Amino acid sequence: MKDLRRKLSGTVALVPTLGGLHNGHIFHLKVAKKKSDVLIASIFLNPLQFSATEDLNSYPIDEKKDLKIFKKNGVDIAFLPDTVEMYGKGISTIVNPGKIATVSEGKYRPGHFIGVATVVVKLFNLIQPHIATFGQKDAQQLQIIKNITQDLSLNVKIIEIPTIRDENGLALSTRNQYLNKAERKSACEIYKSLNMAKKLVDNKEFKTKIITENIRDFLKLDNLISIEYLEIVDPTTFTSINILGKKNLLVIAVHIGKARLIDNIILNT
């Protein structure tokens, strides 16, 4: 992959994935395809961003299916490195995004964003894309990628891709595959609760405690849902806020069955 950008002409786009592709990823590919001359997509289930207790080893990947999706969506180069290719016998250098990596999602997945930042810097250096897509579903990851791109002068334009949802509002995620029928029905309550929050804000409720308590009460009605965190945060720092400002983001993580699902909604006043 080395020095690809210097060899390829035109705009090079990268869509980095962990595999387990769904329509959300396909939307990334479509946007990137439109904006580029050469479309590179990667599949790398990055061990650095999974903790020992997480689902690295059971992550539902289907390489053959994923490669077909790449082909169908105009991917020019598929980059599927293995762990040895990426990390050799292991690496000691890490990219640490700082405080933002320790709050909100970062508090519940310690080390996760360091793993993400490190692999993204590596992928950017290996592939040297002009543009790369990241999804708003992983809002904190998106902000962190924007930060490190700026902070380390990475020469890549970050393209934000909106969250794709199914017909019931469930945000598409590879981990939705873990859900059985009943659990999937419960998972749809998440988006309903986010919209409840939005309605409360539209009705001038600006106290985050009241908003989140309302959502907690609503989600408690479903026995299958266990909230890991539910916070309203500053969308650039991801620190919790008590009274809504101009720009706010409600972020949520829940466990349903084997799945840990995250979602978010902008609550601008």
Next chain:
Amino acid sequence: MKDLRRKLSGTVALVPTLGGLHNGHIFHLKVAKKKSDVLIASIFLNPLQFSATEDLNSYPIDEKKDLKIFKKNGVDIAFLPDTVEMYGKGISTIVNPGKIATVSEGKYRPGHFIGVATVVVKLFNLIQPHIATFGQKDAQQLQIIKNITQDLSLNVKIIEIPTIRDENGLALSTRNQYLNKAERKSACEIYKSLNMAKKLVDNKEFKTKIITENIRDFLKLDNLISIEYLEIVDPTTFTSINILGKKNLLVIAVHIGKARLIDNIILNT
């Protein structure tokens, strides 16, 4: 500077400096000039790599003189960013080289190598050189730059430049300017002591404690010299060793007057 490599043809070399140029830097420029089609040299006194108690504000730079040296030595592009250009209102992302940054020199300058690693990654991303020079005088820095280049897949070849010494063996350093005549004479004892160590090893003394005690006793004879650390380390990990292996590096830091000076010598058996 953005995207320079894509615009320039041929091999782009970078010689990164803190300014305060001396013949050591000139040797870097000469080597880099020979190996490249476009020679870029930078001066950036990186605040991230200085602690609050160090000499950031008194570092002896003479920009006019330095630029003349660049010109005389065939520098095609001089890159002299200011702190705002490099860090804006401050950055939160850092590049952490891991354990190697915490031992030896890193133990006495906490945070130093994180500052170095972060600015080097930034400079590499901004300038995108094919090759870059780093000096063996800063042996641990050199090893760290090699590590991060490998670990983060930075597409830059690191060129090692040997330590340049004056006629008395004193390793050239910008900080030698802090020395008065008597102190400079004392500073020359450092290289003498390194050669003593080499002689001991040539005479089959492989116990590091005995070697370092000999040097300590020798340097104690000079009242102006205060040893900060004196260690024999593994040259790739910079962890201390008790019995010499095949490859060993003696590293030393001393204070003489206002100057903190470092040096090192390979002690291979």
